Amino acid sequence: MRISYSALELFERCPYVFKCVVLDKLKLPKTKEAFLGTAVHEALNFLFTKNPLFPTLDEVVNFYNKTWDERSPKIAFKDAYEKETLHANGISMLTRFYKKYPAWNFTTLGLETRFEAPLQDLKTGETHTLSGIIDRVDKIDDDTYEIIDYKTARRMPAQEHADKNLQLAIYHMGVLARWPHLAGKKIKLTLHYLQHSEYLTTARSSDELELTKQKILSMIQAIQDHQKRDDWPAKSSPLCALNPYNKICPMWSYLYAKKENTLSLDDTTAQKTLTEYIALKTATQENTARIKELQVELLGYMRDKKFERLFGEEGYVTRNLREQEIYDLEKARPALEAIQKWEELLIADHKKLEKFLPSLPSQTQKRLRDEALLRKRTTESLLMRRKKIKPEDLE
Ligand code: SF4
Structure with a gap:
């Protein structure tokens, strides 16, 4: 199997979107955030490619503006204000970068460097190919190299994110496959956060790279299992808000069908059943919470008054004490x-x-x-959330 980090990430996020994008090659519209990221990446690439006659800041911004003007008409911005704010945000990221990290101070070995790293599964005898494109690879000195990935995300995560980052470990493997003579050199792995002009740097030992290989092999195995069963469940998460997948997704298709009137949905009975289900579930949840409050009140009263049993018009309750013995398991052994x-x-x-x-x-x-593993058992259940989402709320 030939696979990239972004495909693996997509599979982890949601098998359904993986199938649509990676296997069925469905072309989805770019989100505004992804569009901004691409425009900034391309401008930085332009800056470094012009080595040694590096462009001025104005030339870099002009390059960015040109990309923006050419491609932004295809992007769904909420309104003109959002479009203008994101555009300006890109310019300030580039300006900060240009001033803080002058390109002429770096020795760049590769920009948008493509790699292919073979990955052997000794158990199955298969050889997979890991592929990808690395934003930048620098040489720091004869013994030290740096792999850099630009990020335009609004939030900068904790150091632990870089230390456990699968993408950086894959890039490390990719660089070694492309330039085997770098094996044994110090390779720094850096996530550069352009919004904050900050970076997180980490490294991987050869043992850690071996563990990464095993992890990727088990992910590939999981993908192959899904392929065999042709089973691609949609896994909803906050990342669903990265909108374009919503329309093709069974999690949201009902709302789209309603909004666009594409199906003649006669679901009056289903709607009635759903209303009753939600009402009953809500009442059960509220009752459970109230029962707990009443128990605390009654037990307090009975404890205070030293009544072990309390009688009322509808029945009586008895204070029930259950003693649990807690053992030191090692001493019990x-x-x-x-x-x-x-x-x-x-x-x-x-x-x-x-x-x-x-x-x-x-x-x-x-x-x-x-x-x-003997078999996989699938059970069905309903998860309920009391949140009103109407077809009109869809973008
Ligand atoms: S909207 Fe969410 S659940 Fe649906 S395909 Fe996209 S990521 Fe998966």
Whole structure:
């Protein structure tokens, strides 16, 4: 399989959108944020490509303006104010960058560097290809190199984000595949946040790169499993707000069908059932909360007055005390081992293992899936949120 970091990221985010974009090659309109990111990236690329006759700041901004004017008519901005604000935001990112990081101070080895890194799965005998494009690769000195990825996000995450970042680890592997003589050199991995003129730098040891390979192999395995079953569930998350996928997504298609009147939806019965369901669920949730409050009140009263049972017109309640013994399990172990009961106590169950799985090293997760997974069980349930979203709210 040939796969890029962005495809892997898309799969993690939502298998359904992965299938549409990566497998079915559906062309989705660019979001305004992605458009701004591309325009700024291209202007920075222009700045460094002109080495050694670097352009002036005005020339860089003009380049950016040209891209903006040519392509912005295709982008869905909320209004003229939003369009103008985002445009100005791009100019200030470029201006800050130009002044703080003069391009002539860097030795740049590559811009928009394409790579292909082979990835062998020893278990299946398959060789996959990791591909991608790296924003910039610099040489700092004879022993140190730096891989840089520009980010135009509004928020700068914590250092931990860079330390665990899969994209940077893949780029490291890509650089080594493209320039094998850099193996053994110090390779810095940097996320450069253009909104803040700040960066997060990290590195990966060869052991960590090996773990990354295992993680990618298990992601590829998961993709292949979905392919075999032709099963691509939509996984909604706050990232759904990155709009263009919404229209093709089964999570939102009902609202679009209503808005655009494309289907003759006769769902009066379904609507009635839904209204009743939400009313009952809400009442149950409210009752549960109120029951807890009443319990606290009644128990307090009974404790104070030393009544173990309280009688009323509708019935009576009894104060029920249940003592739970909490043991030091390590100290309990020898006594239980002596009668061969320790193992029984530790018996694992499916629920426990499922909860535990994400915290295990990716190699162990893969091993469990390869060697112990019997089957996948699908259960259906309804998750309810009391939030009114109407077809008119869709963009
Ligand atoms: S809108 Fe959300 S759930 Fe639907 S395809 Fe996009 S990411 Fe997946």
